[in-house]
Amino acid sequence: MNQDKIPQATAKRLPLYYRVLQHLSESGKQRISSSELGEVVKIDSATIRRDLSHLGALGKKGYGYHVDRLLSFLRNVLNQDELTKVMLVGVGNLGTALLKYNFLKNNNMKIVKAYDTNAHKVGTTIGETLIFSIQQLETDNHDDITVAILAVPAEGAQSVADVLVSTGVSGILNFTPVRLSVPNDIRVHHIDLSVELQTLVYFLNNYPLKEPGGE
Amino acid sequence: MNQDKIPQATAKRLPLYYRVLQHLSESGKQRISSSELGEVVKIDSATIRRDLSHLGALGKKGYGYHVDRLLSFLRNVLNQDELTKVMLVGVGNLGTALLKYNFLKNNNMKIVKAYDTNAHKVGTTIGETLIFSIQQLETDNHDDITVAILAVPAEGAQSVADVLVSTGVSGILNFTPVRLSVPNDIRVHHIDLSVELQTLVYFLNNYPLKEPGGE
DNA sequence: CTCTGTGAAGAAGTTCACAGCA
DNA sequence: TGCTGTGAACTTCTTCACAGAG
Numbered sequence: 001m002n003q004d005k006i007p008q009a010t011a012k013r014l015p016l017y018y019r020v021l022q023h024l025s026e027s028g029k030q031r032i033s034s035s036e037l038g039e040v041v042k043i044d045s046a047t048i049r050r051d052l053s054h055l056g057a058l059g060k061k062g063y064g065y066h067v068d069r070l071l072s073f074l075r076n077v078l079n080q081d082e083l084t085k086v087m088l089v090g091v092g093n094l095g096t097a098l099l100k101y102n103f104l105k106n107n108n109m110k111i112v113k114a115y116d117t118n119a120h121k122v123g124t125t126i127g128e129t130l131i132f133s134i135q136q137l138e139t140d141n142h143d144d145i146t147v148a149i150l151a152v153p154a155e156g157a158q159s160v161a162d163v164l165v166s167t168g169v170s171g172i173l174n175f176t177p178v179r180l181s182v183p184n185d186i187r188v189h190h191i192d193l194s195v196e197l198q199t200l201v202y203f204l205n206n207y208p209l210k211e212p213g214g215e
Numbered sequence: 216m217n218q219d220k221i222p223q224a225t226a227k228r229l230p231l232y233y234r235v236l237q238h239l240s241e242s243g244k245q246r247i248s249s250s251e252l253g254e255v256v257k258i259d260s261a262t263i264r265r266d267l268s269h270l271g272a273l274g275k276k277g278y279g280y281h282v283d284r285l286l287s288f289l290r291n292v293l294n295q296d297e298l299t300k301v302m303l304v305g306v307g308n309l310g311t312a313l314l315k316y317n318f319l320k321n322n323n324m325k326i327v328k329a330y331d332t333n334a335h336k337v338g339t340t341i342g343e344t345l346i347f348s349i350q351q352l353e354t355d356n357h358d359d360i361t362v363a364i365l366a367v368p369a370e371g372a373q374s375v376a377d378v379l380v381s382t383g384v385s386g387i388l389n390f391t392p393v394r395l396s397v398p399n400d401i402r403v404h405h406i407d408l409s410v411e412l413q414t415l416v417y418f419l420n421n422y423p424l425k426e427p428g429g430e
Numbered sequence: 431c432t433c434t435g436t437g438a439a440g441a442a443g444t445t446c447a448c449a450g451c452a
Numbered sequence: 453t454g455c456t457g458t459g460a461a462c463t464t465c466t467t468c469a470c471a472g473a474g
Contacts, residue, residue, distance in 0.1 A: 009443055011421070015413040019392060033455065042394050046445055053457055061451045062455040084416050093315055097308030098408065107409050109416070147416060171419045173412055177234065179257050187422075189415045191406060193313065194322050197388055198230040200404045201299050201324070201362060204386045206221070207402075224465055248433060260433095261467055268435055276473040277432045 010051040016041055017051070018078055019106055021071045033064035084109040085145045087169075089160050090152035091116040091131055094175060098149060099126040112145065134160075142167045151175045225266040231256055232266070233293055234321055236286045248279035299324040300360045302384075304375050305367035306331040306346055309390060313364060314342040327360065349375075357382045366390045 035045040157176040250260040372393040
């Protein structure tokens with residue numbers, strides 16, 4: 001109901017709702033209830049209603065939510081009208097996977113530049129993205145890019161992050177295991193593959209699980 | 216202090232502490248305080264003390280924690296004495312990245328088998344892992360493997376997951392955007408790359424951030 | 431002194447349960 | 453009737469602040 005500030009936990013779920021609603025809309029679905037949506041995304045229906053209520057009164061009592069209306073509302077909330085340009089540093093296997101990942105189709109995001117140290121890769125194109133030498137990272141103009149994906153080996157992570165900060169990015173999606181030191185107006189999100197895997201294993205060994213099958 | 220049940224939030228941080236302590240130990244560090252460790256991992260020192268207190272009284276007042284003692288305690292808690300065997304389904308760019316990722320070195324985990332549909336890949340080896348045909352996934356014996364990584368295209372995700380469940384895995388690390396339907400004694404953790412990227416962008420646009428630079 | 435371990439307070443997130451609108 | 457939106461309860465997590473051990 002309030003537009004004050006959406007809780008972080010809610011914010012993390014919005015992109016998920018958005019994508020599911022896109023699929024529902026494409027397949028011609030007109031209306032959906034919170035419990036039906038909850039089954040698809042495996043989230044309790046009360047949580048979904050609470051989440052959506054933070055955005056405004058988007059549903060109709062006795063009816064549910066109008067898929068396209070909700071979708072266009074979320075598109076607006078998530079800034080999906082505007083293309084988000086992203087750069088990538090480190091074109092190894094992971095970086096390549098990200099370049100081929102179609103962020104554009106569902107999310108209106110695009111990796112517009114990539115940087116790597118490997119001279120064989122520089123000048124080539126993967127997906128639609130041209131690869132530049134890492135030296136150019138410092139000198140290129142990045143005024144229109146505020147987000148970077150960091151997918152370099154751990155050894156170089158902090159120093160590349162320092163350069164990224166100096167180029168003016170305000171967010172870094174960090175795939176390296178290094179906990180980066182950055183000024184505290186820069187947001188860093190971590191995706192730490194071995195921590196994720198190890199956490200899963202730990203939970204399997206220690207949390208017997210009758211609960212829902214979730215995250 | 217209690218061994219009852221470690222909070223989930225704590226459990227998710229243990230692998231991180233473990234890795235950092237490994238590095239500290241390797242570099243010869245003998246003792247560390249919660250605030251020093253907190254600076255490295257960017258977590259409040261009180262949270263670290265609370266986390267570690269769930270495992271037992273591992274520190275010494277006025278001294279801090281003995282690095283190697285803490286490390287070997289965590290090694291035990293995280294089952295790091297035993298090799299965890301993992302299988303991978305889907306050897307695209309992401310799957311390849313995971314195969315080359317050295318889970319073994321720091322985490323005593325190993326991808327022992329990989330499956331793909333691509334006949335050109337079947338029979339080859341990436342890293343140290345031999346690639347099998349996806350048909351064999353159903354027929355192979357996987358008694359010693361309880362965790363699978365799912366890195367196939369979205370279209371096939373649910374049906375591969377069904378097969379994985381039938382082979383007896385109890386945990387799936389799911390890199391596809393599909394929210395899998397599985398029996399509720401199976402644990403699924405999601406790593407959804409476009410959701411992560413979109414969430415970061417949303418936070419950049421909406422959460423001005425004076426807070427620490429963190430996740 | 432220094433630094434842990436923890437009671438107590440606070441903040442954040444989830445779920446229940448139901449009034450009330452369509 | 454079938455559903456949302458939301459008070460209120462509950463659960464989980466974080467942080468403060470300090471007694472007390474070394």
